[in-house]
Amino acid sequence: MVVKLTPRDVMDDAPVIPVIVLSDVAHAAPLASALVAGGIRMLEVTLRTGAALACIEAIARDVPEAVIGAGTVRSAADAQAAARAGARFAVSPGYTQAVGQACKDLDLPLLPGVSTGSEIMAAQQDGFDALKFFPAVPAGGATMLMAWEGPFGDVKFCPTGGINPANARDFLVLPNVACVGGSWLSPAEVIARGDWKHITQLAKDAVALRAGR
Template sequence: MAVTQEKLTALQVMQDAPVIPVIVLNDVKHAVPMAKALVAGGIRMLEITLRTSVALDCMRAIAAEVPDAVVGAGTIRSAADAKAALAAGARFGVSPGYTSTVGKTCQDIGLSLLPGVATGSEIMMAQEDGFTELKFFPAMQAGGPNLLKAWAGPFTDVRFCPTGGVSLENAPQLLALPNVVCVGGSWLVTPQDLANGDWAKITQLAKEASALSR
């Protein structure tokens, strides 16, 4: 069944599956079969990072041809990025850090945002602008589970999606924390699997990710 086009909240994006794949695409022809492979494995929320010149074209292709997928845009660093992503079919955005300009632009244009944070001050800045579902990035490099446990005290109303250094092996430790809703990871879609067109492997990795407990 195709995903409805109603506005999604950040929490709905986070709750859809235990893992949001962080995807870097360098070839538009990979976009649709890759998205279909992930959806077949139970992963619908797809973060296409704005790190390549074809990222927006890939989003357009997925939005047009894979109705069961929900296109998201990663690496949003400016208001222009947010607007371009929305125009390309993105229904949620993810940023590596947080500025009020990015946050308020996404609110104004109706693009759900997972703002990136790595410090208590950044969490407070995002909260001031109304964001309580946040991306913790780079998670493992910045403190991992121990920092998330420490944040659980002062930030009882904040929920996180740790991303950065997350793998199938350490994801369960993160997902077991009460303030973690999902994780973000790049292991579901690797450059090698894209180059080889190994869609069956991507589906299998998506199934494994979908089965993680939280």
């Protein structure tokens, strides 16, 4: 039986949600298995390549320990395709009511992207309080999140965009940050050479970031 997730479940599972871009479905299951072996279960495969949906489907089928999600969800059609492929959560770069309603209709937990106070208010009005802050560093970084703590103290964020091992803890120590999103757990060159042990070590290092909170 598949346990129903909430957006907070997705964000609270580990300090980092990997932002994954895959062009070859053959890499999907080995990558997911390597990340899970390192302690990272929530995996965001972005819908940026023609192989993305097939990769989501492969991970959902072959790596049941992983919780696969779809990133770069920009329309209701994206959400529907991701759900059909087996995605158990969705992440969007921005927020529209159409995307939000589609995910509600699909019972697909959504982390909507926001970068302004108005966007936070729009997402909250539609019932979303676990949000992706994107692009985090260009949009104001940790300073912006600290400013939002006052008026939006009931919101939790997953900052994504410009996050790396050197600055991740600057975000994770903030009271309104549940986790961060980052692409450094799945470097293209490491995937290309199939160095899955290296991926597992990157995941272990990411899990260890929680100790700094």
